[in-house]
Amino acid sequence: MSLRYVCVEVRHNLRCANVFLQFDHSLTETEFLKIVVENDALTFREYSTATRVALGKFFTAEARTISNLTVEECNASFRLTITSEPAQVTTDSTENPINNKRKIYITPKPNIEEGSQHIVLCKNCKCELSTILQCQRVREFPSGSIDVNEFFCHHGPKFDEVLVPQLTDFFYGFQFVVLNSELAQQQVKMKDKHVYCRRCLQYLGENVLNDNAMKLWMDTLLLKCQINDKDDTIINIVNEKVTPTCQLLHKIIEDTVVTDVAGEPLLQQIHFCKVLLEATFPCRKRKYLLLQVLEKHLQVLRNTKPLAHGSHNNNNVLQVQLEQCKSFKLLYRLLDETEDEGGGDDKRGEKDSGETSSASSTSSDSMLLKNWKEDMSIHVLKVSPTLFGTLLDELDENALLLPELYRYTHDHFQLSYIFYED
Numbered sequence: 001m002s003l004r005y006v007c008v009e010v011r012h013n014l015r016c017a018n019v020f021l022q023f024d025h026s027l028t029e030t031e032f033l034k035i036v037v038e039n040d041a042l043t044f045r046e047y048s049t050a051t052r053v054a055l056g057k058f059f060t061a062e063a064r065t066i067s068n069l070t071v072e073e074c075n076a077s078f079r080l081t082i083t084s085e086p087a088q089v090t091t092d093s094t095e096n097p098i099n100n101k102r103k104i105y106i107t108p109k110p111n112i113e114e115g116s117q118h119i120v121l122c123k124n125c126k127c128e129l130s131t132i133l134q135c136q137r138v139r140e141f142p143s144g145s146i147d148v149n150e151f152f153c154h155h156g157p158k159f160d161e162v163l164v165p166q167l168t169d170f171f172y173g174f175q176f177v178v179l180n181s182e183l184a185q186q187q188v189k190m191k192d193k194h195v196y197c198r199r200c201l202q203y204l205g206e207n208v209l210n211d212n213a214m215k216l217w218m219d220t221l222l223l224k225c226q227i228n229d230k231d232d233t234i235i236n237i238v239n240e241k242v243t244p245t246c247q248l249l250h251k252i253i254e255d256t257v258v259t260d261v262a263g264e265p266l267l268q269q270i271h272f273c274k275v276l277l278e279a280t281f282p283c284r285k286r287k288y289l290l291l292q293v294l295e296k297h298l299q300v301l302r303n304t305k306p307l308a309h310g311s312h313n314n315n316n317v318l319q320v321q322l323e324q325c326k327s328f329k330l331l332y333r334l335l336d337e338t339e340d341e342g343g344g345d346d347k348r349g350e351k352d353s354g355e356t357s358s359a360s361s362t363s364s365d366s367m368l369l370k371n372w373k374e375d376m377s378i379h380v381l382k383v384s385p386t387l388f389g390t391l392l393d394e395l396d397e398n399a400l401l402l403p404e405l406y407r408y409t410h411d412h413f414q415l416s417y418i419f420y421e422d
């Protein structure tokens with residue numbers, strides 16, 4: 001048996017469940033696969049072995065209701081009709097969703113107290129990047145979701161000046177910190193406004209506010225707490241309660257929710273939101289990820305580790321319990337920054353005929369990027385290259401759960417998930 005992953009989208013309101021199966025080889029090599037639907041389980045039977053996936057804890061499947069069966073390469077998928085009542089009654093109190101509710105702070109507050117002393121370290125080589133920061137103010141830096149006026153309500157319109165942190169300020173935002181340039185000037189290396197660790201050349205962030213401040217990515221830094229001269233403790237800047245990618249998706253949802261004057265969300269039924277993610281890489285090239293969030297609280301049952309074949313019981317049946325989680329379902333597309341964004345028409349004529357198609361697709365890609373950048377309704381969010389890469393890896397991996405028929409759209413977006421614990 002070569003079944004590796006089972007992913008079940010549960011839509012109680014539509015009384016249906018979509019089952020996606022990912023195998024480790026192409027199904028054309030499998031001569032025999034039988035799918036058996038029972039009220040409380042799915043069984044996938046091959047010649048001598050079988051995999052039984054228990055579902056009774058979550059819903060009741062109506063037997064013989066398979067529809068939309070798709071078999072393609074390493075994937076198979078089908079739809080079931082379900083009723084919400086679990087086939088088995090569970091008394092497991094840890095399953096109570098209320099107990100599992102966790103508040104996800106969109107921009108977590110850093111582990112730094114006003115009045116404390118810290119030194120900022122490079123996370124990669126642990127060398128000191130700053131002189132001692134005698135921290136007097138810890139403040140959230142204005143960004144898309146926090147108004148500049150809330151930040152400094154008694155200042156005039158010279159925001160560039162008032163936003164520059166003092167030597168004793170620790171400003172932070174979503175996954176970044178903003179520090180006065182003088183704090184770190186000696187220990188970092190600059191090139192074209194980009195900031196690198198002087199010792200290991202890790203890319204840290206960029207100069208902002210006319211080079212008076214540095215915006216550095218939290219995932220490149222550590223903090224050394226100076227409690228007294230002897231006991232130094234080294235900590236992360238924030239405690240991650242959820243994975244950075246999940247935090248990012250929640251940030252996107254939060255930033256794009258339209259609220260009324262009382263702060264209540266409007267347009268709850270809005271079908272999807274578009275976000276343009278931008279990251280600058282150590283080579284100073286920019287990449288973009290075009291995201292369209294289709295669903296944000298989709299219930300999913302899945303196995304997180306590949307199925308361990310070989311641990312079948314006496315009847316050669318592998319018993320599988322799925323875990324319940326929530327997911328974002330989204331379309332994504334990666335675009336590189338191109339030299340000429342948009343107006344590539346005059347150059348196209350000079351290309352050899354063999355290159356025409358690639359030149360015109362480059363041109364349409366840069367048109368797409370230009371349109372997304374100019375669309376006022378599309379939120380643009382800058383993230384660290386590490387977070388950008390992690391998100392892309394997760395999307396690429398989870399996309400493999402879906403048959404290619406569903407995975408690719410006509411405009412070259414891919415469909416995928418980001419899973420999170422509810």
Ligand SMILES: [Zn+2]
Binds near residue numbers: 124
């Ligand atoms: Zn370093």
Ligand SMILES: [Zn+2]
Binds near residue numbers: 253
């Ligand atoms: Zn949420």
